[in-house]
Amino acid sequence: MKKLRFAILTVFTCVSVMCAYTQTVEELQTNYIKALGGKEKIDGLKNIVMETNMQVMGMELPAKIWIVYNRATRQEIEVQGQKIITFIGKDKGWSINPLMGSTEAQPLPDEAVKSASGSLSAGGELTDYKANGYTATYEGKDTANGTAVHKIQLSKGDVVSTIYIDAASYYLIRNITKATVMGQQVEQTTNYSDYKKTPEGFLFAYNTVISSPMVGEIKATITKIDVNTSLDIKELEKTN
Numbered sequence: 742m743k744k745l746r747f748a749i750l751t752v753f754t755c756v757s758v759m760c761a762y763t764q765t766v767e768e769l770q771t772n773y774i775k776a777l778g779g780k781e782k783i784d785g786l787k788n789i790v791m792e793t794n795m796q797v798m799g800m801e802l803p804a805k806i807w808i809v810y811n812r813a814t815r816q817e818i819e820v821q822g823q824k825i826i827t828f829i830g831k832d833k834g835w836s837i838n839p840l841m842g843s844t845e846a847q848p849l850p851d852e853a854v855k856s857a858s859g860s861l862s863a864g865g866e867l868t869d870y871k872a873n874g875y876t877a878t879y880e881g882k883d884t885a886n887g888t889a890v891h892k893i894q895l896s897k898g899d900v901v902s903t904i905y906i907d908a909a910s911y912y913l914i915r916n917i918t919k920a921t922v923m924g925q926q927v928e929q930t931t932n933y934s935d936y937k938k939t940p941e942g943f944l945f946a947y948n949t950v951i952s953s954p955m956v957g958e959i960k961a962t963i964t965k966i967d968v969n970t971s972l973d974i975k976e977l978e979k980t981n
Contacts, residue, residue, distance in 0.1 A: 776911035856920035
């Protein structure tokens with residue numbers, strides 16, 4: 742009888758903890774959305790065009806990024822007079838990298854497309870994680886770059902993202918993504934800082950630092966950003 746009582750108590754405790762974790766994720770999601778201006782504001786963000794200055798392996802490279810939220814994104818990086826172009830849609834992607842001898846579009850692995858799908862959500866994966874097929878788990882409190890944070894793990898298939906939310910501002914300050922690409926596990930850490938509002942009132946991190954074992958450290962600073970311009974998906978898909 743004692744064992745039965747203990748088992749019932751254990752189940753009850755586990756269920757209670759799971760409910761608390763779920764509640765914490767939902768509370769953090771609510772505060773995160775508020776920090777970005779609220780759901781109505783986020784829903785009003787249809788697309789952006791960004792110009793950035795990237796620092797990669799001692800080189801400064803201009804780049805341009807187009808994002809039509811929930812549909813597609815395109816990135817062009819200028820390197821030594823040539824362009825590295827990457828396109829990612831909801832279920833497909835390709836890249837052209839003349840520095841690797843590729844002058845025609847080469848398809849991206851499905852895993853790479855899935856791992857980048859979070860960039861298609863206005864505000865990031867957390868804003869509408871359930872609708873986008875993610876499951877969320879509260880991972881507790883921690884520190885990142887000397888800042889107190891809450892950790893949330895978002896999972897979708899074999900793609901796992903651990904996001905770090907500033908406990909004071911509720912801004913996203915770090916995202917560690919793990920995914921299996923072409924049979925190998927790839928981990929990428931992105932740190933976000935210098936949040937600013939556009940004249941339209943949309944909030945963005947103007948500085949990002951991406952760390953990956955494959956490419957090292959990439960720093961990117963937004964130099965210009967246009968919001969809700971006229972963009973055509975077919976133009977973004979063009980390979981020339």
